[in-house]
Amino acid sequence: MEALPPFLMVASNDDAELKERILCTGIKALLKKPINPSMLYDETVSLCALRAQVPLFDPSKINLSSKRILVVEDNDINLEVATYLLKETHANVEVARNGLEAVEIIQEQVHPFDLILMDVQMPLMDGYEATRIIRKELNLLTPIVAMTANVMIHDIEKCLAVGMDAHIGKPFEVGDFYGTLLEVLHVTVAMKPKPQLIAPKSAKTLFAKQEAIKRLGGKEALWGKLFRSFFETYLQLPERLHALIAAENRITLLDYVHTTKGLSGTVGLIQLEQSLGALERSVKEKNSFENLPLDTVLKEHHALMSVLRSEYEKLSTPSSLKQIHFSFEEKKVLESLLVELQTALELSNVSKVTFLLEQLFSHGEVAGKASFKELLFTCKQFDFEAALHHVERLSEEIING
Structure with a gap:
């Protein structure tokens, strides 16, 4: 039956x-x-x-080495997933952290991009306005694919109305991500004999780790890196929500809840993702900050804390942080990036610093180092003098690694 x-x-x-x-x-x-x-x-x-x-093509056979792709994303974890998946295809990837920066990069380009992956909600300039400028003022027809957690019909129609060509849902699923790229770029690849199936989300599942890994194409190391980054900010969730609600800062609250919702889904916190979605809807619909469904989010945060802390500690044990040895070729690439970063810091060139940090972050072994995390933190605080010291330390570790 x-x-x-x-x-x-x-x-x-x-x-x-x-x-x-x-x-x-x-x-x-x-x-x-x-x-x-x-x-x-x-x-x-x-x-x-x-x-x-997962589509019938074989992702390992995708070769986009001839394509230049601009990724426009303000969130570190979403950016890490997108750039990681693109580098698997050997694509040439550049990064912008908001719509304004994207427009500036596109205006200065010598060789046109083949594709733009555009986040929708970003500071300074969102993806809708950036797309409007690219289409109406720059008169460019470069394919633009929206990256959004909002997949209602009216959300998709809004993306298409401003000139976007397609959309990719968040949290990313490898099959959907690659399938959309291939369709927009008109690229064909080898076919698989059978599709793989990914289990649907379960409303009762608090922590669906294996499902999240499957949605990332089985890349457990990538999931681990994303989870560590997520957990470090997850600890502050209750305090952050209480502070934003007390300040009645609707825009910042919506941005924070929306981002955390998407990241929760990426690492496998399905029920928390749904509860944050309910909170997001309530903030949008209510005129006041009273009677928001905050208790459900806080209860789930508390219920998840012990299991997530255990997972975090397991990923951070000495066995997972063993001495890393870089090949001669890797050292040359990383040393070159660090020299450029040192110059950019000395000149206070923020856009260049951001670009070079993302290039370093794409090297998983570097991103896991404590010295890189300290470098990233000082750069985010615009303490470039302190950042220079961390560059020197990281350079020494790579040379000796």
Whole structure:
């Protein structure tokens, strides 16, 4: 006998006792009235998401070495995933951290980009405005693919209306990511005999590590690096939310919740991703900061803390931080980048510093070093004098590594 489809109940309240009684009957989720299309969509996708099929092409056969791709993304973790996946294809990748920087890079380009991957929500200039300028003022037809966690029909239509060609959902799934790129670039690759299936998200799963790794194409080392970065900011989640709500800073609160929601999904915190989604919707829809669904987020944060801390400590044990030895070729590349970075720091060239840090970050062995993390921190604080000392230290470690 085939399994019954999941049931979703809609009720006028969602107190803990009612929710527990309902879930015990086999009903998978409870939505509190009034509901809107976004809420219904999110819960339906969560419960009934058909297994995502990795396309029939073989990602290892993708060769984009002749393509120049600009990635426009302000979040470190999303940027790491995108650049990592692109470098697997041997593409030539450049990075911009917001729409304004992207427009400046495009205006100065000597050789045109073949593709632009554009985040939608960014500081200084968002992806919509950047795309409008690229299309209307620069009159460029370069393919632009939106990278967004918002995948409702009206969100996709908004991307297309400003001139984008396609969209990739966040958190990234390897099959969707590569499939969209190949379609937009009109590239064909070798076919696989059978597709692989990725299990759908489970509404009851607090920490779906293996599912998250599968969505990254089985790249466990990449997941580990992303998880470590995420956990270090995750510790401050309650304090950050309370502070933003107390300050009634709606724009910053929405940006923070939206970003954390996407990153939660990337590392496999499915239920937290959904709760942050509910909080994001509530902040958008309410005129006041009262009665926000914050308790659910905080309870899940508390419930997850011990297991996530254990995972973080396991990834940070000496065995995973053993001495790294760089090849002669790797040393030459890294030393060259560090020399350029030293010059950029001395000249306070912020855009150049940002670009070179991303180049260094793409080398996983370097990104895991404590000296690089300290370098990154001082650069974010614009303490370039201190950053120069960390460059020297990192250079010595690479030479001796």
